[in-house]
Amino acid sequence: MASTFHEFANGADLATALADKVAKQLSAAISSKGAASIAVSGGSTPKRFFEALSGKDLDWTKVSVTLVDERFVPADSPRSNHLLVATHLLKDKAAATTFIPLYHEAATIDAAAEIATGKTASICNPFDVAILGMGGDGHTASFFPRGNHLAKALNLSTPRGVMTMAAEGAGEERLTFTFSSLSDAPLLVLHIEGQEKKDVLAKAEAGSDETDMPIRAVLNRAVSPLEIYWAP
Numbered sequence: 001m002a003s004t005f006h007e008f009a010n011g012a013d014l015a016t017a018l019a020d021k022v023a024k025q026l027s028a029a030i031s032s033k034g035a036a037s038i039a040v041s042g043g044s045t046p047k048r049f050f051e052a053l054s055g056k057d058l059d060w061t062k063v064s065v066t067l068v069d070e071r072f073v074p075a076d077s078p079r080s081n082h083l084l085v086a087t088h089l090l091k092d093k094a095a096a097t098t099f100i101p102l103y104h105e106a107a108t109i110d111a112a113a114e115i116a117t118g119k120t121a122s123i124c125n126p127f128d129v130a131i132l133g134m135g136g137d138g139h140t141a142s143f144f145p146r147g148n149h150l151a152k153a154l155n156l157s158t159p160r161g162v163m164t165m166a167a168e169g170a171g172e173e174r175l176t177f178t179f180s181s182l183s184d185a186p187l188l189v190l191h192i193e194g195q196e197k198k199d200v201l202a203k204a205e206a207g208s209d210e211t212d213m214p215i216r217a218v219l220n221r222a223v224s225p226l227e228i229y230w231a232p
């Protein structure tokens with residue numbers, strides 16, 4: 001599906017614009033169906049966007065927020081994406097929202113993935129908004145190059161839900177939504193910042209091997225149009 005490249009002068013302008021766009025999408029979903037859902041990414045890039053979104057005036061009691069992916073660590077770990085979202089998004093007006101974590105105490109990560117799948121089944125069919133990031137290796141969500149379950153994760157026939165991923169560049173084992181869970185969000189956003197990430201995007205766009213750069217699945221096979229938000 002096609003992508004649209006939105007360039008901003010700086011990260012602050014991008015955060016304001018993206019928060020406005022997302023707030024409008026969530027409010028429209030609430031108006032049309034009484035509820036809205038959004039899956040956000042972790043990492044460092046989204047912090048300013050989260051801060052801007054947290055102050056948006058919408059009926060957050062009707063919104064469900066979850067993560068696109070999570071490191072398999074508890075919420076008090078400095079590596080936790082849940083902690084990142086709790087710190088920068090789940091406050092101010094957005095404090096009234098419902099957050100559904102992916103990490104769960106369980107005997108195995110596979111058991112945790114099953115729990116997360118069950119707890120998010122009602123909000124990912126489709127998400128109203130999905131916000132993706134991208135690593136310098138061309139990963140997105142926890143779709144890491146040569147990840148142990150990458151083929152299954154990127155297969156649009158894989159049922160929606162949360163699955164596990166292990167890969168050399170991932171650090172901890174990961175919990176990640178499948179591509180099928182994210183691909184058809186009516187508002188599908190890739191949020192990247194800095195020249196290095198712009199160069200990684202250009203490299204991804206110039207090739208087709210998704211095992212090498214999994215972001216290519218999103219660029220080339222997403223069901224929804226992709227909105228790329230970039231600032232230097």
Ligand SMILES: O=C(O)[C@H](O)[C@@H](O)[C@H](O)[C@H](O)COP(=O)(O)O
Nearest residue numbers: 041042043044045133134135141
């Ligand atoms: O758990 C994670 O790390 C994220 O979900 C991951 O997919 C992230 O979006 C990219 O790694 C970019 O991270 P930065 O924004 O820190 O560059």
